[in-house]
Amino acid sequence: EAQVTQNPRYLITVTGKKLTVTCSQNMNHEYMSxxxxxxxxxxxxIYYSMNVEVTDKGDVPEGYKVSRxxxxxxxLILESPSPNQTSLYFCASRWGTSGNEQFFGPGTRLTxx
Amino acid sequence: AQKVTQAQTEISVVxxxxxxxxxxxxxxxxxxxxxxxxxxxxxxxxxxxxxxSFDEQNEISGRYSWNFQKSTSSxxxxxxxxxxxxxxxxxxxxxxxxxxxxxxxxGTGTKLQVIx
Numbered sequence: 337e338a339q340v341t342q343n344p345r346y347l348i349t350v351t352g353k354k355l356t357v358t359c360s361q362n363m364n365h366e367y368m369s370x371x372x373x374x375x376x377x378x379x380x381x382i383y384y385s386m387n388v389e390v391t392d393k394g395d396v397p398e399g400y401k402v403s404r405x406x407x408x409x410x411x412l413i414l415e416s417p418s419p420n421q422t423s424l425y426f427c428a429s430r431w432g433t434s435g436n437e438q439f440f441g442p443g444t445r446l447t448x449x
Numbered sequence: 450a451q452k453v454t455q456a457q458t459e460i461s462v463v464x465x466x467x468x469x470x471x472x473x474x475x476x477x478x479x480x481x482x483x484x485x486x487x488x489x490x491x492x493x494x495x496x497x498x499x500x501x502s503f504d505e506q507n508e509i510s511g512r513y514s515w516n517f518q519k520s521t522s523s524x525x526x527x528x529x530x531x532x533x534x535x536x537x538x539x540x541x542x543x544x545x546x547x548x549x550x551x552x553x554x555x556g557t558g559t560k561l562q563v564i565x
Contacts, residue, residue, distance in 0.1 A: 367551065369553065371555070376458075376557060377557060378455075378540060378555045378556055378557035378558045379540060379542075379555040379558075380555070381552060381553055381554070381555075384551065384552070384553070386551060392550055392551075394552060394553075395552070395554070424492075426494065428494075433546055433551075434481075434482050434544040434545055434546035434551050434553075435482045435499065435501055435544070435546075436499075437484060437496040437499055438496070438553070439496075440493065440494040442492070442493060443492055443493075
């Protein structure tokens with residue numbers, strides 16, 4: 337089944353404790369992206385990657401890191417999480433160009449205390 | 450800079466009423482793509498439709514229709530004869546491929562509640 341998977345689905349952590357949210361897709365998509373969803377703000381793009389070893393900042397990259405060492409995986413790293421990073425995070429992937437729809441993962445709900 | 454505005458935060462309609470969700474976008478790029486996604490209460494994001502900047506044809510898919518007007522930078526979504534299953538948050542999104550970057554900008558979403 338074609339899908340985007342994220343782990344963990346739920347995470348409660350404390351300020352400053354490094355964490356990684358994994359994202360994997362099995363559709364051989366070149367483009368992958370991370371978003372955060374907050375009430376009243378919609379989805380905001382954090383980082384995206386157009387292919388292996390090619391990443392770029394979205395609109396809200398501060399406090400996040402990403403890497404793309406393999407085509408299928410695009411982990412989101414929070415080196416020192418803070419409470420303002422409490423949010424619902426979505427990973428997405430798509431084939432090819434900007435004109436193609438994105439396939440989203442199920443979301444990761446992160447709470448930073 | 451890109452921007453997508455969904456001015457309607459929440460809309461409530463009674464079942465079988467028609468409802469239109471507004472989306473206004475801003476971009477300097479001449480080639481761009483517009484999307485609508487649906488997020489039902491279960492939380493997943495589901496693709497509904499895509500339009501490119503060169504195709505202003507309106508589209509109808511069952512009870513759903515979309516009106517794209519470049520003159521007003523709008524890409525509105527109409528649900529005819531709404532049903533309870535249409536209750537969801539709907540997002541409009543703008544995607545460009547410009548100067549080596551491929552950002553995607555979403556609107557803040559419109560929460561639609563269809564009351565039986």
